[in-house]
Amino acid sequence: MKIIAIGKNYVTDVREMPSEKVVPIIFTKADTTLLEDNKDLVLPTFSREVWYEAELAFRIGKTCKNAELQNALDFIDAVTLSNDLTAKDVLVASKALQGPWDLAKGFDGATPIGFFYPIADFADVDNINFSFEVNGVEVQNGNSSHMITKLTDLLVYVSSIMTLNVGDIILTGTPPLGVGKVNSGDLMIGYLEGKKVLETKVV
Numbered sequence: 001m002k003i004i005a006i007g008k009n010y011v012t013d014v015r016e017m018p019s020e021k022v023v024p025i026i027f028t029k030a031d032t033t034l035l036e037d038n039k040d041l042v043l044p045t046f047s048r049e050v051w052y053e054a055e056l057a058f059r060i061g062k063t064c065k066n067a068e069l070q071n072a073l074d075f076i077d078a079v080t081l082s083n084d085l086t087a088k089d090v091l092v093a094s095k096a097l098q099g100p101w102d103l104a105k106g107f108d109g110a111t112p113i114g115f116f117y118p119i120a121d122f123a124d125v126d127n128i129n130f131s132f133e134v135n136g137v138e139v140q141n142g143n144s145s146h147m148i149t150k151l152t153d154l155l156v157y158v159s160s161i162m163t164l165n166v167g168d169i170i171l172t173g174t175p176p177l178g179v180g181k182v183n184s185g186d187l188m189i190g191y192l193e194g195k196k197v198l199e200t201k202v203v
Contacts, residue, residue, distance in 0.1 A: 001167040003029040003111060004158055005055075005084060007101075009173025010146050017148065024149040024157060027101050029084075029171075033110040040203045043184065044107045047087035050182045053174035054132035054140045054190055057082035058125075058151060059116055064164035072152040073125065075164065078116035081130050081190035081198050084171055085110040085182065113169070114190060114198035122193075125151050131191045132178070140178035147172060 007025035011017055035041060043050055061077025084105070091104035122128055125144060132140040144151070151172060158164065182188070182202055190198035 001031050001165065001169070003031065003033065003169045003171060004164070005029055005105070005171040006149065006154060006173045008176075009148050010142065010175045011148060012146070012176055014146060021153075022148060024154060026158065027105060029111055030106055032108055033106055035109040035112040035200065038199045039109075039112075040201045041085075041109050041112060041182075042203055043182065044087065044109075046107075047090050047104075049088040051086050051088045051179050052132070052134070052139075052182050052188060053084040053086060053179050054130060054142070055082050055084050055171045055174045056080075056128060056130060056142075056144055056192075057113055057116075058119070058170045058172065060164045060166055060168040060170070062166060064155065064159045067155045067159040069152050069156055072155040073119070075155060075159075076119050076125075076151070076170075079119055079122060079125070079128070079192070080114040080116045081132075081192050082114065082169075082171055083112040083132075083188065083190065083198065083200065084174060085112070088181075111171075112188070112198060112200045114192070117192070117197070129193050133189050133191075134180070134186055136187075139180060140175055142175035144172070146175065 064075035186202040
């Protein structure tokens with residue numbers, strides 16, 4: 001399976017939404033980045049600046065190629081909350097050389113992810129609330145209505161280029177406010193519509 005992620009995909013207020021359609025920033029993450037079942041996170045030794053980024057994660061339920069707007073959601077079977085961890089110092093150094101994001105986003109355990117819930121349980125994928133707290137303090141709060149590229153548009157765009165297979169995961173971006181540094185001993189908890197779905201202890 002593969003993880004398709006989108007960068008810089010949120011506004012803080014719907015009034016900031018671009019007036020014209022934008023081309024989304026897309027990158028991939030290896031399946032070895034997944035940290036499932038609320039397992040502890042071991043910080044990588046090559047970075048001193050790992051940052052958290054809470055994101056909605058949608059799972060592909062059937063093979064998706066050349067999806068259309070009217071049927072795009074038929075290919076999604078579940079949703080949860082994820083944490084798209086970023087080695088910030090590595091990313092900054094790579095960007096300075098116009099390099100890829102792979103190492104900064106692709107280390108083992110770089111994608112803590114919660115338990116998936118059926119998409120049918122959510123009345124509107126463009127109105128899903130989520131939040132994230134570190135050591136008992138809420139640091140991020142978002143709603144999918146603030147996505148610049150909506151889920152359906154993202155599926156149409158990506159599936160026109162590559163086939164999405166059963167089990168593939170789409171990470172849809174993080175709210176711009178509230179991201180921050182991860183420290184040893186932190187306890188990070190994510191909520192989907194007020195329900196705790198992700199818990200990660202940093203060791």
